[in-house]
Amino acid sequence: MFTMNKAWERFFYLILYFSQGSSYLTPRAYGILHRMHHAYSDTERDPHSPHHNKNAFLMMWKTRKIYNDIVDNNLNSDPGFKKNLPEWKLIDKIGEMGISRIAWGIIYVGFYSIFATQWWMFLLLPVHFLMSPVHGAIVNWFGHKVGYCNFKNGDQSKNTLPVDLLMLGELFQNNHHKYANRANFGVKKFEFDPVFPFIKIFSFFRIIKLEKTLN
Incomplete structure (x- = not known):
């Protein structure tokens, strides 16, 4: 990305x-x-x-x-x-x-x-003790079982939430599996990835260099 x-x-x-x-x-x-x-x-x-x-x-x-x-x-x-x-x-x-x-x-x-x-x-x-596993469990369990699909990816990936503030965009799993190198996990107009604006800010200040992919 x-x-x-x-x-x-x-x-x-x-x-x-x-x-x-x-x-x-x-x-x-x-x-x-x-x-x-x-x-x-x-x-x-x-x-x-x-x-x-x-x-x-x-x-x-x-x-x-x-x-x-x-x-x-x-x-x-x-x-x-x-x-x-x-x-x-x-x-x-x-x-x-x-x-x-x-x-x-x-x-x-x-x-x-x-x-x-x-x-x-x-x-x-316990959530603080095991923050990374808890996050991973939520994203990978619900993101591949519950929600809707924008794309047929040959797997069971789902977009669990249309506005994912809870997991900071990680629950757009169907979108992410379609465009793995896309920095913005939201694809549809109503899908909001709250991390992407920060990525754009980091790019603006040249902290990171965005690859030339669909953003």
């Missing part, structure tokens, strides 16, 4: 680590996982298809196992899946350490202990 220079790549790498915290996903491994998902969408080789798993928990457990194999270089995936992926081994090593994930969890609990005003707010803590 776009490229950026090494300095900005490192900047966003750090932002990624601090924002994902306890549920940090190594960009290289996630990139390979995502490319596998597009190449094998809704087949048995898809790392996270709801049509080959009984429930969302089993789907994400399977995804986690494949992800771990990629991180540990134990998965013989297509060499094309590994090209042009960002990598910062130091941050990846820290992010994957169990002590790092536990430390972030302690920080979250401390933050809630100081700022939570009602007991029920602590029920949100």
Whole structure:
């Protein structure tokens, strides 16, 4: 969709680590996982298809196992899946350490202990602990089971919501599987991708360089 220079790549790498915290996903491994998902969408080789798993928990457990194999270089995936992926081994090593994930969890609990005003707010803590898996489960389960289709892609991808503020455009899965390199996930006039305006701003200030695809 776009490229950026090494300095900005490192900047966003750090932002990624601090924002994902306890549920940090190594960009290289996630990139390979995502490319596998597009190449094998809704087949048995898809790392996270709801049509080959009984429930969302089993789907994400399977995804986690494949992800771990990629991180540990134990998965013989297509060499094309590994090209042009960002990598910062130091941050990846820290992010994957169990002590790092536990430390972030302690920080979250401390933050809630100081700022939570009602007991029920602590029920949100598991979402913070597992933010990336929760997001992935919602997008890949509902985005391939519930909604409408603009395109016949040969899979079960759906647009779950016509205005996707909840998942920041990620639930336009049918559109995304049709135009995988399109920065704007919304296609129809009524479909709004809330992240795309920020991408345009980053492009305007030359933080990123948009590829010449349909935007």
